[in-house]
Amino acid sequence: MADDRRRFLTRSAAVAAAALLSGCSGLSEKKWVSDALSEVENLTRRAQRLFAGRQALAPEFTKADIAPVFRANGTLDPASDDYRAHAAKDFRDWRVEVGGLVERPLSLSMEALRAMPSRTQITRHDCVEGWSCIGEWKGTPLRLVLAEARPRNDARYVAFFCADNMAEEGVPAQYYYESLDLVEATHPQTLLAYELNGQALPIEHGAPVRLRAERQLGYKMAKYIQRIEIVADLGSFGGGRGGYWEDQGYSWYAGI
Amino acid sequence: MHAELKSIIRRVLGVVPAGHSFLIDRHSATVRVSHWINAVCLLFLLMSGLQIFNAHPALYWGKSSDFDHPILSLTARNGPQGLVGVTQIGSRQFDTTGILGASDEDGVRMARGFPAWATLPGPQWLAMGRLWHFAFAWLFAINGVLFWIYAFARGHAGRDLMPTGGDIRHLGREILDHLRLKFPKGEAARRYNALQKLAYVAVIFGLGPLVVLTGLTMSPTMDSAFPALLWIFAGRQSARTIHFICAFSFLGFFVVHIVMVMLSGTWNNLRSMITGRYAIEDHDG
Structure with a gap:
């Protein structure tokens, strides 16, 4: 029982890691990914303006x-x-x-x-x-x-x-x-x-x-x-x- | 010796503990969540950071770039058999073709600092590397600050992380035990050992803030808001160099961390960081 769960978790982790690594470059090509990441720009701008002012x-x-x-x-x-x-x-x-x-x-x-x-x-x-x-x-x-x-x-x-x-x-x-x-x-x-x-x-x-x-x-x-x-x-x-x-x-x- | 080797292999494979053991609550939910967010952040930050570095694969010391005298540079030059990767540290040059300076991207040899398998995205793409880096930098910094607040508010820092006087006094023996791959059992295994504490404190309260602050020092707007950053780190290009050293220190910590996790019981450690439960051997086997 514990062995099964262990094998399952180890395998899921391996699959997730592989998917993550191979998927990263592919993700960069997706418009929704770059759009989502670009939203961070507004956060950065607001935060920096807060500190640096005009x-x-x-x-x-x-x-x-x-x-x-x-x-x-x-x-x-x-x-x-x-x-x-x-x-x-x-x-x-x-x-x-x-x-x-x-x-x-x-x-x-x-x-x-x-x-x-x-x-x-x-x-x-x-x-x-x-x-x-x-x-x-x-x-x-x-x-x-x-x-x-x-x-x-x-x-x-x-x-x-x-x-x-x-x-x-x-x-x-x-x-x-x-x-x-x-x-x-x-x-x-x-x-x-x-x-x-x-x-x-x-x-x-x-x-x-x-x-x-x-x-x-x-x-x-x-x-x-x-x-x-x-x-x-x-x-x-x-x-x-x-x-x-x-x-x-x-x-x-x-x-x- | 034979028995010793056997027990190491058992720990790495995760078949520990072998004898009588009991489960304790090792890591709080906050620690576990924070740990895995960090793990993901560090992966993304390191790979996108190398992508950004590749846009100008050279490091300098001081306020600005003395292009003729980099501390480190990863460049390519033409050789008889195509591009040769040259790593220069100070005035010494090394041929690092295939890994640093020049490496294959989709089967084609390219001039690039770090190889495509180490960068995010793989191909040279600075704009995208920056987007990944800053998004995960925010997550990393927020996660770090929340962890700090938690660690101090709930006593985790003082209780579990700060080395005690006893820890420091027994540091010599601790190092010897680590070298012999002997790990605490019984009551002693409930707490982090001295070397663990020192490593975690150095990373959480040293390396973490250092990598964030040197990162901010590279921002021209942050330099206008906090000119002291430039004074602390001896200029923007020095800050960039320190940032780079921090990144590789994190990588070094990660490698040692993974090795220690495996040697002291892969499955037991992994489970304790997922479910919180950690098995302790209740007698010397």
């Missing part, structure tokens, strides 16, 4: 901490003729359009952006892959740009549309894009950055202007920004998940 600043470092070579990732050199033409002219004619749910749409030249009050910060860039690099960024706090554009009451997110095409040649273009909610977008360290380590932003790092959102992972910090749109929800543009990598399954909330 204002807590990302740690800032000293000049001695700056990496000799700041690693670049993602697009390193946008291939489009339009971008090349801008680069050849040192981005003199580059403009950042600000529109969507705003009372005053803007079209900012790089000159206009540089003329606004700036912030310089030595911060740590954390890639979703796991590595970190420290660099000094200078740029216009995004909240100042937003204040000038005057978001309407139904504004909830700020979306960034970029000049780098992520699709391979021969398939329809898929331009990089990203989005932040208003908490992260109006954070004091969130910049439209145009300088890295005292130099004009290099092309591999998003010239002439990229986003810095220092409490988030690297993929949130869109490079080669051409257009900023204030929106009420994330579903109406791109793949509907708020960003290029989000459309490939990465979490929209990237504070961890």
Whole structure:
């Protein structure tokens, strides 16, 4: 009797363990599994916001901490003729359009952006892959740009549309894009950055202007920004998940 | 000696106790539930953690990544017979083809830190690895906190887990007994022995919180909320390295734990962690 029960339990345990291990990779393919796991993202976001609030600043470092070579990732050199033409002219004619749910749409030249009050910060860039690099960024706090554009009451997110095409040649273009909610977008360290380590932003790092959102992972910090749109929800543009990598399954909330 | 070997084999196979024995209530329901949630969490966390590690299979010390001087890296380079897996620890390199650095995925040799059989999901898929990892990290942390509350509120920590003065004084003999695979019988078997207590205390109150805190230190938002984390662990990349060491310490604990469970009576231990009932031999056989 005890022997039977023992054999039954041992066997059930073995079967369960085998099913678990072989099933895990299969489970990852199931939509309901990734949807259920993605729900955790909301829990993480709420919990982190509870601790960090709106204002807590990302740690800032000293000049001695700056990496000799700041690693670049993602697009390193946008291939489009339009971008090349801008680069050849040192981005003199580059403009950042600000529109969507705003009372005053803007079209900012790089000159206009540089003329606004700036912030310089030595911060740590954390890639979703796991590595970190420290660099000094200078740029216009995004909240100042937003204040000038005057978001309407139904504004909830700020979306960034970029000049780098992520699709391979021969398939329809898929331009990089990203989005932040208003908490992260109006954070004091969130910049439209145009300088890295005292130099004009290099092309591999998003010239002439990229986003810095220092409490988030690297993929949130869109490079080669051409257009900023204030929106009420994330579903109406791109793949509907708020960003290029989000459309490939990465979490929209990237504070961890 | 012959009899000794026989009794070890009997314990591993689970045919113990052989002689007169009585059943006691070994583990409370809370301990049992918490134990199995942990077991599942650790499996998922370890495998999804290795998946995440594979996205950048190198470890560093300090605030940021000094790419030219990793503490550990698992990379691949081209050799005459295809990809060669190279494990580098400090400045020493080892050929670990087939397991670390380069291994087969569906029959094709790939450049990947840990092999597909050790990661969740198997193929390189960082986004999914992160989803699994954070979901089970929440479960692991909540389960851990609830267990802590239980352990202190119900006296489990002080009564059963903390080593007593006597435990520490007899530690030498305890180690010798373990090496000879002699385990307590009779009254002494009612309690955890000194080495068990030390191992459980180290894992529950040391390794557990350490792995959670180093994990949180890797989050840029948590660093803004609690900058002290960076100070405690000497920077984000150090925290990542400590997190990795914690993960393998858990694996080490798991292996020793399973071996001890088997040597001291597979079935008896397994039953006590499922039903709570544990058989004690009431005389020296």
